[in-house]
Amino acid sequence: MSPAQAQSRHVAPAPRAQQGTVPAEDGRELTRTRLTLNGHPLPAARYRPLPAARKAPGRTPPVGTVRKWVGLNDITGDLYRKEYTLRSVGRHIEVWVANDIAFPANDCRKNATEITDAQVADLTHEFDTNIYPKETAAFSVPPDRSGTTGTMEDGDFTGDGDKTVTLVDNVRDDNYFDFPAKPTYIAGFFSAQLNELFDRNVMTIDAYDWAHRLGRRPANDATDDLCTSRPSRPRMYEGTFAHEWQHLLEYYVDPAESDWLNEGLSDYAQTLVGYVDVHRSVYHRGYDTHIACYLGFGNVKTTYNANPRECGGPQNSLNLWDEGDADDVLADYGISYALMVYLRDRFGPALLSTLHRDAKHQGMPALVAAMPPGVRLPEVLHDFQIMTLVDKEVGDPGGTITGVPRKRVTSPSLRSTVNLANKTCYETPGAAPNGADFVRLPRGALHTVTFKGADTLTPAPLAWKLEGGRLFDGDTPGTDAAAVHPAEVPAADPVLRFTSTYAFEDGFDYGYVAVSDDGGKTYRIVPGDRTTKGPLGPGITGKATDAELTYDLTAYAGRKVLLSFRSVTDAAVNTGGWHLGAATVGGTALDTGTLTGWRSPTEIHPVAVHGWRVSLVGLGHKRAAVVPVRDVAALRGFPKVVAIVSYDDPTGEVTQYAPYTLTVDGVVQPGGSAAASGVAAHAGGSTP
Structure with a gap:
């Protein structure tokens, strides 16, 4: 539909009381990568720095200035011109609030887009004193862009080059047009095309419900009515800003970075600046939805996860992004986020700085290049997979583990464990490339475990x-x-x-x-x-x-x-x-x-499977043991035994799951695939 059609689309009046609970996390990212302006495609974003002698200076106008920037209609992917007023100027930020941030007249969310001067001042202060100094120290400093060489016609967009333009607007997504049927909304976004359009560093933050989503202790006014419920979401918009601003920085350093690594670093940015505590689970206020989904707890109902949903799980590939159902992408974010935190805890924050700044390598090769001397990435990923399962039990004081050094499979920041009752631990046939299946083995005494992994991936049929x-x-x-x-x-x-x-x-x-x-x-x-x-x-x-x-x-x-x-x-x-x-x-x-x-x-020429790793993990209260498959008898006495089946792909380019067969006492276990043939393993170590 046209932008005009989308903006004038009729929205049925909502009943007086919309029963339900707002989702635990109702903000989402912009998924579009390319936008249009008044129906005309914008060129692909590419930053071309000018020599210092050719850079024209700009000067930020006074507070109260009105300019025509753009708003986004996400239904069509189209940008349209609209007026904003400059409400605050900080050392590194300009905050412009759209003059029209209201929902459609018949939307049931009344008085939900009021932006006060105090709130704008708080965001300015938080960016200048927390987000900017921490992210520039850990990642990079964006180039100055003063707005003198942008491609947007009809308007003055100049300003101090070291200030980030922040556009506060009510993004016209499906939530704007069709609430409460569409309960999630674009909470904020970075688009490189806006940077090139205006020759400024530009961020967009949504205007909805700042009273309950900004600051350390916002008001909590939750109700059973979706129209009026305003639960407390501490630092939500600041966290969104921190996440998206890492994308802005990465655009200049490595615009070709892989999605999973770029998103992992952006999620990590929220922890870097202190807005997200990944130590919390769904049983605690303020837990992180991305990591909860990766660990398989997204579908577990708790006081703080009142609206559980299927959103992916531990059987997740670092290579693949957004390949499953709509909500499964939350687990994609989760595995990348958890890996970044694990790497920070194990090797120190400098490694993540290296990943952000490395313009030569992307994705898995970037991780290989960042590893300390003598450390092999496949071994690190195997340790990460074991950590994902055992961290909660053995990472706390008094926890013990045998078969692998404890410090390699624990992460003080995470306290990770896997919801083994969730079939997303293994339900897609085969093992994910640069991922793992977590298969709980039958209860009782186990006598024999055998594994057979495919030598090659199943050939893809001709798509033409x-x-x-x-x-x-x-x-x-x-x-x-x-x-x-x-x-x-x-x-x-x-x-x-x-x-x-x-x-x-x-x-x-x-x-x-x-x-x-x-x-x-x-x-x-x-x-x-x-x-x-x-x-x-x-x-x-x-x-x-x-x-x-x-x-x-x-x-x-x-x-x-x-x-x-x-x-x-x-x-x-x-x-x-x-x-x-x-x-x-x-x-x-x-x-x-x-x-x-x-x-x-x-x-x-079928693609060869690079390598398999199969480990058996015995898990009990504050104790664990890791053994090869031939030593399954050593795990007697553990209440849980889990097989972690890992498929290694050093290229980071494989997108197929690899078939395997895992057999326990003559019974084929879930996961894998009947098509598996090739490598047989009885030792749990790396197989060729």
């Missing part, structure tokens, strides 16, 4: 299909799909020629041609006459109809190769996809009118 008699990539958002065909490159005419109709989002989605001369183990992307620089190499982007494309394959002349047509798209916009017409290599045709002969890359 036929449409209109031509090979078609499917035009699927957020995909990386290749169609591969064997070919012989002649010495006399080593050229690939094909007709193609394609509609890729220009500059964001690409089509690549790649060649393998080693049976599909590796592929090299090759340039063509229409290719441009893409994230993975030379590729086609934008739109063309029945275009004639040529690729010089002289480097492979006289050899048999595999040709790959690879479509890589993001999750934002799809505009038509990629169709392949008639194709030839030299004078030999490739049949693009049938699927016969075309395969996915892993159907040709």
Whole structure:
């Protein structure tokens, strides 16, 4: 729908009393990565620093100044102009409050968006004296941006370059238009596109209910009516600011950082500045929802988790982000957050500073590079997985553990344990890449445990299909799909020629041609006459109809190769996809009118499983023991025995779960997959 339609959409009047309880955490992040302005797409954000001599100074205007910044309609992803008044200026912050922050007239939340001068002053003070000094010391300092070179027309946005512009607005998300049916809302966000639009460092914080969500001891006015309930949420908006401001800093240092590591550092920022105590569980006021979901306690009803929900669990991959149901992403945040805190406790805060500042490596390679000399990352991740299970029992005073040093599998900040009754410990078939299954073994005496893990991942089927008699990539958002065909490159005419109709989002989605001369183990992307620089190499982007494309394959002349047509798209916009017409290599045709002969890359060369680790953990009150599977008898006397099945992926790029079979006394246990075959383990140590 258009922005006008969304803004004028009828909202049914709410009944006088909306029975229920506000969710324990009703704020959420902005998930869009690209925005439009008045319906026109904004360019991809890219910071290009100017030489100091060319930087024009700016000066922040006086309090009371009115300027037209932008508000967000998240229904459409569109930014629209609106007036804000400058309410406070600090040493490093300007706070601008939108003049219109009201809900629609028939919304039942009355008087819920009042912003007082005292509240604005408190946020200014908290940023200047806590968030700014701690995050700049631990992470980085953003560049000065004075608003003199922005791309926004019609307006003055200049100001002191070292001040962060904070826009306080009632974000027009589904909660704005459809409450109480949509109970969660965007509590704040950072968008790099706004930084480039205004040439300022810009943050947005929502205007809802500051009276109960700002400060150390806000009022607690909870009721049974969703319309009037205002439970106390201490430091919620300050925590949101701390989280999103790490994203702002990371944008300048390493804009290509992987989602899971970037989000883990942002969650950690809330602990760094003292707003979130991750030591608390769902049985305590102020617990962290992300970590509770990762540990499998999101669905446990308590006084402080009055509205439990399924939100993922311990069987979670660091490689994958937001791959499950909508609420499962909370566990994705949780595993990353818990890992950051664990690394801080074990190696010190300097390691997290290194992760933030490392622009050369992203994701798992960044962790590898940050490890102290002689420390192997797979071993650290295995220790983290054991810590996730045993920390609560053995980390407290008097706790003991055998089989692994106690200091490696405890985290003073966390007090972690796993809800073993939650099937999210293992229910997805296979083990998660750079994750683990936590399988509680049957009660009673255990005699034999065997494990068999797959040597290779299950090949992915060909994702390309036929449409209109031509090979078609499917035009699927957020995909990386290749169609591969064997070919012989002649010495006399080593050229690939094909007709193609394609509609890729220009500059964001690409089509690549790649060649393998080693049976599909590796592929090299090759340039063509229409290719441009893409994230993975030379590729086609934008739109063309029945275009004639040529690729010089002289480097492979006289050899048999595999040709790959690879479509890589993001999750934002799809505009038509990629169709392949008639194709030839030299004078030999490739049949693009049938699927016969075309395969996915892993159907040709399956991905090898890098490594398995299986540990058995006996767990009791203030005690634990870790043994290999062959020593299961040593765990007799423990009330609980848990198998931790870990799948190691040093690349951080694998997105498939690996099949395995875990058998106890002749009975196959949950988790794993019947398709498992390959590595057999009886020792619980690393397997090849």
